Amino acid sequence: MTDAAGFSERVERVSISGIREVFEAAGEDAINLGLGQPDFPTPDHARQAAVEAIEAGKADAYTSNKGTLELREAIAAKHRRDNGLDVDPEDVIATAGGSEALHIAIEAHVDEGQEVVIPDPGFVSYEALTHLAGGEPVPVPLRADLTLSPAAVEEAITEDTALFIVNSPANPTGAVQSPADMRAFARIADEHDVLCVSDEVYEHQVFEGEHRSPAEFTERDNVAVVHACSKSYSMTGWRLGWITASTDRVERMLRVHQYAQACASAPAQYAAEAALSGPQDGVDEMRAAFERRRDVLVDGLADMGLDCPTPKGAFYAMPEVPEGWVDEVIDQGVVVVPGKAFGAAGEGYARISYATDMTEIKEAIEGMRAATEATR
Ligand SMILES: Cc1ncc(COP(=O)(O)O)c(C=O)c1O
Known part of the structure; x- marks a missing residue:
């Protein structure tokens, strides 16, 4: 069955991922902690x-x-x-x-x-x-x-x-x-x-x-x-x-x-x-870099009083955040993704990717800290 415009019901049940909208809202100079890709070159x-x-x-x-x-x-x-x-x-x-x-x-x-x-x-x-x-x-x-x-x-x-x-x-x-x-x-x-x-x-x-x-x-x-x-x-x-x-x-x-x-x-x-x-050392180097960044991010989140189970893998952290936090973080020039983009139970959480270099992560933490103070 199709609707009046001729599109399938299946495709009408799907929309373009909420993640894109966040990138667009943040502007070009934002620190992007929204991306799901490593910031390393291909071997x-x-x-x-x-x-x-x-x-x-x-x-x-x-x-x-x-x-x-x-x-x-x-x-x-x-x-x-x-x-x-x-x-x-x-x-x-x-x-x-x-x-x-x-x-x-x-x-x-x-x-x-x-x-x-x-x-x-x-x-x-x-x-x-x-x-x-x-x-x-x-x-x-x-x-x-x-x-x-x-x-x-x-x-x-x-x-x-x-x-x-x-x-x-x-x-x-x-x-x-x-x-x-x-x-x-x-x-x-x-x-x-x-x-x-x-x-x-x-x-x-x-x-x-x-x-x-x-x-x-x-x-x-x-x-x-x-x-x-x-x-x-x-x-x-x-x-x-x-x-x-x-x-x-x-x-x-x-x-x-x-x-x-x-x-x-x-x-x-x-x-x-x-x-x-081929050689697998690049894999180990990336993992070690992600682990260091994770530690800095998780410490930063804990320091601002946000509750976040320590991520044991991948390159994402998902803290519980106050209402309005994601918008406030974006206003601070840092892109993070609202948890609800990943399902209804993600409401009240944010996904923070740490596949970004340490300097940017440290800078982003300061933006998040300001956002946390503003939304408390
Ligand atoms: C959990 C998970 N599965 C699959 C994929 C898709 O990966 P690919 O880029 O290889 O299509 C992603 C990409 O973000 C992912 O996070």
Whole structure:
């Protein structure tokens, strides 16, 4: 059914992310703590691999729909190295970022009216992609420490549930789920025979605890894992991610990917292969830098009396803030994102990204302090 203007009901249920509006309100000179991308360059060996592929004429043509075999082998090797998972390169689809991986997972598993259980607050795409697939998002409010409770997820599952999404380390909260939680998510997926989509794009940004995947624990292949080079290798502009799942699920997701995308960008695939198989010290350097910035930001927030569970991963903090705080911070020339942009339960919170250099973070803290005094 379409409305009078001829647009689908699905697309009318989605609007452009609230994050954009904040950028526009803040003006050009603002310190931007709203962005979800690392402020580091892409590793040189990854850039060079793309340049060499282009110059050798290797990047001119479509690749296999799933991506080059060499990239998928590098992805399988990464899963063995980092996650202890045995992944068949045939069970991998290289996608246009983690975003497309989420899109094909939801398209391939959600029927009209079916439910998708998502964290609230959670990454903005979960709700929007569910609407675009004709599904119903079922938001699950987080625990006080901003992690997602397996019990609350299980309670939200009905016979109409197609899948649930777990994101650790999480955007917008910086929370990291415990290994026990990850095991519980796998059990829930297996017992209810629903898919768990595990969004692990921030896996390398863990400062406390450890990153584990529910894919390690599923006994019935009910976990699809979403990854990307975007955050791990500072490659947001390259648009290269992937999804891995059981063979039958991959075959269904490939049907969506094949018609929507054909294949991920070939130059980006060469860059990603080099990023995944080359030296990993850049990853560690970024993590160490984020951790230092996190400490400064969290101390600053505590010092102004704002309540903020210490983020254990990603590069976001999510304090509870007084009414009017976000607008006041923006007036002080600092961009942060209102928590409600990530779901109704985000009301009263703000997401602060610390993927910005230390000098700017320190300056921004002073703006936040002034805003806190003004709104108390
Ligand atoms: C939790 C989460 N998942 C997926 C993505 C999408 O990543 P990509 O840029 O690789 O599409 C993002 C981007 O911000 C994210 O925060």
